[in-house]
Amino acid sequence: MTVVLAVDIGGTKFAAATVGADRGIVERAEMPVGTDPTATLAALVRRFDLTGVTGVGVGSAGPVHLDAGAVSPVNIPAWRRFPVTAALAELTGGLPVALAGDAQCVALGESWRGHTPSLLGVVVSTGVGGGLVLDGAPYLGRTGNAGHIGHIAVGDDDAPCPCGALGCVERVASGPGMVRWAAGLGWAGGTDARALAADAARGVPVARQAFRRGADALAAAIVNTVTLFDLHTVVVGGGVAAAGPVLFDPLRAAVAQRAGIAFLHDLTVQPAALGRDGGLYGAAALALTRAGRRPHPAHH
Structure with missing residues (x-):
């Protein structure tokens, strides 16, 4: 089964999960942003065993800068044009990283899971x-x-x-x-x-x-x-x-x-419908789509 790492960057907390193409969360974790958001991101990602993971999807509070793979969350002043895709690629040993806004990922997650x-x-x-x-x-x-x-x-x-x-x-x-x-x-x-x-x-x-x-x-x-x-x-x-x-x-x-x-x-x-995990499901769907693998359609 194809598995990706999904990362959800909010104004007060970061969450991450490994998610399968069958729409199931394998493992999930979250941490408060803290005073050093870069260190928090690194600590969060390092909690996962990435063996078999094929890509990363990240949804971030905006605005985002797709051309640069960067984000400038309004509520995280320490991050202005922070190169989040490069940071995640380094933290995951060079995995491909797909980026979108956090609310965009919520929308995509809700659509993927049946809307x-x-x-x-x-x-x-x-x-x-x-x-x-x-x-x-x-x-x-x-x-x-x-x-x-x-x-x-x-x-x-x-x-x-x-x-x-x-x-x-x-x-x-x-x-x-x-x-x-x-x-x-x-x-x-x-x-x-x-x-x-x-x-x-x-x-x-x-x-x-x-x-x-x-x-x-x-x-x-x-x-x-x-x-x-x-x-x-x-x-x-x-x-x-x-x-x-x-x-x-x-x-x-x-x-x-x-x-x-x-x-x-x-x-x-x-x-x-997905509550706090909507952004994670959307980030996973984003990673699967960008990798050329369509997520399994929702079952009705």
């Missing part, structure tokens, strides 16, 4: 990312950042996003963005979006308002994107998506309100 061949994948966590799968293939775009909806300008926040622009979805709809806004209105529940979600579920007005505000910004970006690509399915994952109805109820309502044109009326917005 429609064309979809928008969205990750709502420390940041907001997105990725596109069109007719079963990842659509990466000119630089590798296609579908990265977190930096579509739709928000009403006057402070600049960490990317330098104003009004980014990520500034409004990410976990830290919602917490920051709620705290500015007097919410004193801490700095964790999970606590904000718990308060929203209990009916605390400012917490509910923060999620409604974030959901509206997210809905605007989703509708803009699916209108351009005539998509039917949106899959939303990430830590904030774990809030469940607290996020999805206002998000679906806002999407329905914005989806005026007839071909958007059957648009579906659903939770990611």
Whole structure:
């Protein structure tokens, strides 16, 4: 059986797994990013026995620089144009490395494991990312950042996003963005979006308002994107998506309100089925595809 190494680079943790072409995870591990992300990546990869592994797929928080095989995760300041493909090739003894954005890998993983061949994948966590799968293939775009909806300008926040622009979805709809806004209105529940979600579920007005505000910004970006690509399915994952109805109820309502044109009326917005492993499955599918071996189709 063909086996690849999948690596998922997030803003606060790195995960990796060996994955078979039959869509099964053989071994999995993760580590917090820590103060030295380069050392963390090396320590994570060295936990695996790579005997028989044929390639590496990596999904990273963006932006990514496909031409250089590099990444500049907004939430990892120590990495700017970090040569991640070269680093992973060295760590794995010269294995071929395929790169895409982390949300792109989530989209590809969801598609591979049984969703429609064309979809928008969205990750709502420390940041907001997105990725596109069109007719079963990842659509990466000119630089590798296609579908990265977190930096579509739709928000009403006057402070600049960490990317330098104003009004980014990520500034409004990410976990830290919602917490920051709620705290500015007097919410004193801490700095964790999970606590904000718990308060929203209990009916605390400012917490509910923060999620409604974030959901509206997210809905605007989703509708803009699916209108351009005539998509039917949106899959939303990430830590904030774990809030469940607290996020999805206002998000679906806002999407329905914005989806005026007839071909958007059957648009579906659903939770990611693969949870925390979606990016790993997508990175594995990316590696298998780039190696010329089509992943086994999902069984229905």
